[in-house]
Amino acid sequence: MDKKRVVLCMSPWRPNDFFTGKFAEDVGGAWHPLGILSIAGMLEREGHRVMVLDGAFISFEDMVRMIYNYRPHLLGVYSNAFSLPRVSALAKAVKEVLPEVKVVVGGPITVGFNEMVLKQSECIDVVVVGEGEETIVELVEGLDERGSWGEIKGISFRDDGQIVSTALRKPIADLDNLPYPARHLVPLHMYRPPTGTYKRLPAVYIFSSRGCNGECIFCWQMSKRHEIRYRSAENVLGEIDQIVRDFPFIREIRFFDDNFAYNNERAFQICEGIIRRGYDLTFYASMRVDNVSKELFRVMRRAGFWGVMLGLESMVQKDLDAIRKGVKVDQNREAVYMAKEAGIETVTPIIFGLPGQTYEDGLKTIEEVCKLPTDYVNFHALTPFPGTELFNNVEKYGKLTTDRFEDFTFEGVAFTPYTMTREEILKLRREGFKRFYSRPAYLMKRAVNMKTWVDARVAVYGLRGLFRTIFMPNAFDPSSYNVS
Structure with a gap:
């Protein structure tokens, strides 16, 4: 079989796709x-040639030109809900100059909406449902035998004008069998995580597991069994070894797992392996508050973890119960205090617009989170991403404020519960940022702890954001600005 040329890409995007306005x-x-x-x-x-294009750094016109010059046999494009219109536009533009190329779309939007994606654009040939590593190899190797696509699990495609969906592919069981991500195909030095979530640059991400055991109604999961699949500690440490060897300029590694600490034994093994190796790296991870302990935080700190994200979501128990978080408010508090006692900074997201939540409940959460010794808080609006329990049963919980997938961002207000208005959610977001970050004691603490140029940069951007929050009433309203 001849080896093929493949382009994999993220369609052009900008920070406004994730965060509102200025x-x-x-x-x-x-x-x-x-x-x-x-x-x-x-x-x-498998021996195929691959080009990766990230729309974070490439314009629409330049991306089409680069794809044309590479002449791929297959173009794979990642799509979530709000990027689907741009993905469709990219597929159309590429087909106009390379009509023979096969355009394949994958990503969260395809789960449960695979046929809708195909109907969105005649220029999309195949939709991959679920994890794509095994599926894309089979698709590429089947390009010369078009009739074999019906035997490939986990895809939808057109056959004589009809949409055909094959049997679902099971999630990959042995994650250790996957090769390490091909990081050499992107400009790692150009990436910067959101403000306040890094200590050193450049930083890279690692998935040491896939899936989550939680049942939150707003969270999209590949597996409906709510299970976690793990890579072994040895395999994870091997990837860190490769990063240190092949990309010696990297200074921070961020674990992108939904819940790094659910398997405490494995988390300890990873941390102890990092300590033995003595890397010149800092680390960051996301965790649930019901899977942490003082002992784990201590070993994480020794390993170089400067911060953790703890998804508090709310400080009102009925609101936590409404989203099936499965934790108590006291556990939220205890997790933050345990991390701080170990010398680890905390990033604690809060969500407004939860089912049954009132404006007064939101104010109570702001009041309580301001009492915690947490370092950073982001006040989000609840978003019903396609494929989640919230989206699939939205009338049970509230109502959509839009029917445009472009509005389903991490920060927009695409959903309101029956107990709150869109305006109240926007007001709570602004009030939360204003109250938390303008406290004199907090500002003094950040000033005293400012030790590096990264700390200074975070402070500058944070103060500018605070200024806009206070003096720009529409800072969080997507309808108040235009995005080109």
Whole structure:
């Protein structure tokens, strides 16, 4: 079989796709496309040639030109809900200059909406449902035998004008069998995480597991069984070894797992392996508050973890119960205090617009989170991403404020519960940022702890964001600005 040329890409995007208005300039960032790079690693292992294009740094016109010059046999494009219109536009533009190229779309939007994606654009040939590493290799190797696509699990495609969907592909069981992401295909030095979530640059991401055991109604999961699949500690440490060897300029590694600490034994093994190796790196991870302990935080600090994200979501128990968080408010508090006792900074997201939540409940959460010794808080609006329990049963919880997928961003107000208005959610977001970050004691603490140029940069962007929050009433309202 002849080896093929493949382009994998993120369609052109900007921070405004994730953060609203001018706030995007202060807190927005870019993270390298880890899923795409994992698929690229699989293709390279099979001997295929791969180009990766990230729309964070490439204009629409330049991306089309680069794809045309590479002449790929297959173009793979990542899509979530709000990027689908741009993905469709990219597929159309590429087909106009390369009509023979096969355009394949994958990503969160395809789960449950695979046929809708195909109907969105005649220029999209195939939709991959679920994890793409194994599927994309089979698609590339089946390009010369068009009739074999019906035997490939986990895809939808057109056959004589009819949409055909094959049997679902099971999630990859042995994650250790996957090659490490092909990070050499992107400019790692150009990526910067959102403000306040890094200590050193450049930074890269690692997935040491896939999935989550939680049942939150707003969270999209590949597996409906709510299970976690782990890579072994040895495999994870091997990837860190490779990063240190091949990309010696990297200064921070961020674990992108939904819940790094669910398997405490494995988390300890990873931390102890990092300590033995003595890397000149800092680390960051996301965790649930019900899977942490003083002992784990202590060993993480020794390993170089400067910060953790703890998804508090709310400080009102009925609101936590409404989203099936499965934790108590006291656990939220205890987790923050345990991390701080170990010398680890905390990033604690809060969500407004939860089912049954009132404006007064939101104010109570702001009041309580301001009492915690947490370092950073982002006040989000609840978003019903396609494929989640919230989206699939939206009338049970509230109502959509829009029917445009472009509005389903991390920061927009695409959903309101029956107990709150859109205006109240926007007001709570602004009030939360204003109250938390303008406290004199907090500002003094950040000033005293400012030790590096990164700390100074975070402070500058944070103060600018605070200024806009206080003096720009529409800072969080997407309808108050235009995005080109």
